[in-house]
Amino acid sequence: MEKKWEEMTPEEKQETLFARWISPKDPEGNDLKFPSPEAENLYKERVTRIKDAIQLKKKPDRVPVLLIPSFAPAFYSGLTPYDVMYNYEKIAPAWKKFFVDFQPDGHGHAFVPTPGKFLDILGFKLYRWPDHGVPKDTTYQCIEGEYMMADEYDAFINNPLYFFYFTWPSRVFSALEPLATLPPLAGVTEMYTASVPFMPYGMPPVKAALQAMMEAGDEALKWMGACMAFAGEITMAGFPAYLAGATKAPFDVIGDTLRGTKGVMMDIYRQPDKLIAAMEALTPMEIQLGVDAAKQIGCPLVFIPLHKGADGFLSDEQYKKFYWPYLKEIILGLVDEGVVPFIWAEGGYNSRLDIIRDLPRGKTAWLFDQTDMAAAKKALDGIACVGGNMPMDLLTVGTTQQAIDHTKRLIDVCGKGGGYIMANGAFFDKVKWENLKTIVDTVKEYGIYK
Amino acid sequence: MAKDLVNTLADLKEQEVIKIVKDRLSAGEDPLKILGDARKAMEIVGRRFASSEYFIPDLVYSGEILKSVTELVKPKLSKAGEMKRVGKIVFGTVAGDIHDIGKDIVVFMLDVNGFEVHDLGVDVSAQKFVDKIKETGAPIVGLSGFLALAFDSMKQTVEAIKAAGLRDKVKVMIGGGQMSDEIKNYTGADAYGKDAMAGVTLAKKWISAS
Numbered sequence: 001m002e003k004k005w006e007e008m009t010p011e012e013k014q015e016t017l018f019a020r021w022i023s024p025k026d027p028e029g030n031d032l033k034f035p036s037p038e039a040e041n042l043y044k045e046r047v048t049r050i051k052d053a054i055q056l057k058k059k060p061d062r063v064p065v066l067l068i069p070s071f072a073p074a075f076y077s078g079l080t081p082y083d084v085m086y087n088y089e090k091i092a093p094a095w096k097k098f099f100v101d102f103q104p105d106g107h108g109h110a111f112v113p114t115p116g117k118f119l120d121i122l123g124f125k126l127y128r129w130p131d132h133g134v135p136k137d138t139t140y141q142c143i144e145g146e147y148m149m150a151d152e153y154d155a156f157i158n159n160p161l162y163f164f165y166f167t168w169p170s171r172v173f174s175a176l177e178p179l180a181t182l183p184p185l186a187g188v189t190e191m192y193t194a195s196v197p198f199m200p201y202g203m204p205p206v207k208a209a210l211q212a213m214m215e216a217g218d219e220a221l222k223w224m225g226a227c228m229a230f231a232g233e234i235t236m237a238g239f240p241a242y243l244a245g246a247t248k249a250p251f252d253v254i255g256d257t258l259r260g261t262k263g264v265m266m267d268i269y270r271q272p273d274k275l276i277a278a279m280e281a282l283t284p285m286e287i288q289l290g291v292d293a294a295k296q297i298g299c300p301l302v303f304i305p306l307h308k309g310a311d312g313f314l315s316d317e318q319y320k321k322f323y324w325p326y327l328k329e330i331i332l333g334l335v336d337e338g339v340v341p342f343i344w345a346e347g348g349y350n351s352r353l354d355i356i357r358d359l360p361r362g363k364t365a366w367l368f369d370q371t372d373m374a375a376a377k378k379a380l381d382g383i384a385c386v387g388g389n390m391p392m393d394l395l396t397v398g399t400t401q402q403a404i405d406h407t408k409r410l411i412d413v414c415g416k417g418g419g420y421i422m423a424n425g426a427f428f429d430k431v432k433w434e435n436l437k438t439i440v441d442t443v444k445e446y447g448i449y450k
Numbered sequence: 451m452a453k454d455l456v457n458t459l460a461d462l463k464e465q466e467v468i469k470i471v472k473d474r475l476s477a478g479e480d481p482l483k484i485l486g487d488a489r490k491a492m493e494i495v496g497r498r499f500a501s502s503e504y505f506i507p508d509l510v511y512s513g514e515i516l517k518s519v520t521e522l523v524k525p526k527l528s529k530a531g532e533m534k535r536v537g538k539i540v541f542g543t544v545a546g547d548i549h550d551i552g553k554d555i556v557v558f559m560l561d562v563n564g565f566e567v568h569d570l571g572v573d574v575s576a577q578k579f580v581d582k583i584k585e586t587g588a589p590i591v592g593l594s595g596f597l598a599l600a601f602d603s604m605k606q607t608v609e610a611i612k613a614a615g616l617r618d619k620v621k622v623m624i625g626g627g628q629m630s631d632e633i634k635n636y637t638g639a640d641a642y643g644k645d646a647m648a649g650v651t652l653a654k655k656w657i658s659a660s
Contacts, residue, residue: 141549261510266510268507268511315505392598393636396636426598
């Protein structure tokens with residue numbers, strides 16, 4: 001008799017999610033039939049390799065290698081970001097070609113090309129994207145701004161869901177401005193006031209906004225169909241997806257796209273208590289996001305990109321007060337539910353290594369960008385799997401020999417005893433393809449554990 | 451005895467700073483003297499940032515307090531009280547890249563250190579850099595970029611400066627995101643600055659050598 005989820009320990013939950021990951025299902029819920037025993041073996045070997053690197057219970061057969069691209073698969077197929085954002089049928093062939101040609105140990109889905117028509121329908125104001133403020137051959141970029149004002153913390157803390165359902169969309173999507181006028185439906189609990197909060201839904205501007213949402217939904221579905229077509233094909237080719245979904249550190253949620261970098265930094269000084277209360281309100285929501293994704297997809301890895309806690313962005317004291325406690329709570333909340341936080345520490349994280357050691361063993365993976373990898377390995381040895389640090393300059397302008405040397409050095413320094421994943425440290429678009437291939441091939445030759 | 455503006459501002463005590471400035475203005479003090487004290491405070495802020503005592507939030511906050519001080523003082527200024535500038539710099543985030551946090555920090559630090567910075571903003575074309583160099587005669591150019599795509603934009607900007615016959619008249623520094631000495635060589639720039647203070651050090655070195 002299988003144990004119920006609620007009765008399992010965090011270890012059992014993690015094992016259950018890993019077991020689901022290694023035995024994928026088809027859309028009907030039956031065991032996936034791989035086209036060949038080779039593909040099935042490759043798939044299972046890869047999942048096992050990543051699992052062993054993360055759990056720190058035994059050495060994997062060799063160092064796992066992952067490639068985490070931005071629009072690189074598009075460029076590799078001679079396409080621009082614009083091409084794949086506006087022609088969804090071009091996504092699957094390009095992404096598949098990229099992973100099949102380079103043969104890393106997993107794929108990270110094809111969600112990078114956000115559907116262009118979806119953005120057009122809603123009039124997205126938070127980013128500039130190809131042919132909409134940046135050239136067609138350029139990646140999309142966030143526009144820094146205050147999308148939540150300094151005096152709106154109380155409203156946010158009291159009702160974060162209302163903020164995310166109505167206030168925030170009304171500001172970042174021009175087609176959804178009328179949502180700001182919609183009241184919560186709390187009044188519906190009494191018969192004689194039931195119809196009152198529905199009045200705005202009869203107004204033409206709100207109707208137009210709802211119409212735009214439905215059309216945007218159609219577009220999102222079309223696009224997801226293209227992404228799932230890729231996911232299906234690439235799984236059949238023996239590549240597991242190395243993430244089920246994503247969540248964020250509360251300080252980044254507020255600092256990236258609610259208050260903006262400058263806004264959140266002012267709040268550290270001017271209203272620290274409200275900033276903290278808002279992060280406390282966000283924490284359970286961010287945990288839930290990750291847990292739901294992992295359980296739904298059947299893969300324990302959940303991505304957490306880290307932004308504004310990097311070296312230089314905050315003092316040690318500020319990091320310990322505003323960043324780490326809430327990130328840690330999210331990490332532990334995920335770990336409790338068997339989820340493996342797959343943490344992507346962008347920029348430098350040298351000054352944080354001693355702080356992030358305070359975690360349970362074998363439950364997280366940390367991918368670093370510009371952090372000193374010897375120091376990272378030393379700090380997290382026996383605590384967490386480390387990885388990352390394939391430098392962008394090396395990928396872009398380095399020689400093949402430099403790529404070989406750097407890869408071997410990383411394996412020597414970080415690979416010892418397992419607990420290491422070779423990966424890039426920052427999303428990449430256009431690089432020297434031969435360097436990418438060289439790195440993967442070098443890991444496969446040099447990274448074998450004897 | 452009024453509290454010392456230089457140290458109060460350097461310690462980022464916003465409310466106290468505002469009070470001191472208001473008191474001194476209503477006592478009829480020369481607004482230029484107040485601005486002079488504010489400048490001295492910002493130099494201390496810059497030094498604390500350089501020595502890792504202050505970090506980006508502290509720098510950003512000091513800039514906000516300075517803005518409030520300037521707004522209070524401005525209406526009382528009879529003539530433009532510009533400080534003597536040590537040198538000109540043309541600065542901007544290169545074409546295709548719209549990131550400005552890093553650029554703004556370097557520009558702020560250069561300004562605090564007495565440079566006359568011509569900030570062209572973000573997504574700046576090579577031609578705009580060339581035009582501004584010609585217009586100002588600045589001997590230093592700062593190219594900022596967060597994305598890897600900036601590698602090529604920087605290279606093209608340096609090439610455009612060369613094509614305009616200005617390459618031997620300017621020193622070019624790059625910085626931001628994924629920049630490095632390797633990328634400096636790739637773009638043909640003269641130096642890579644790892645952070646804002648490295649940028650200031652480079653600018654000072656180049657100005658004193660010119």
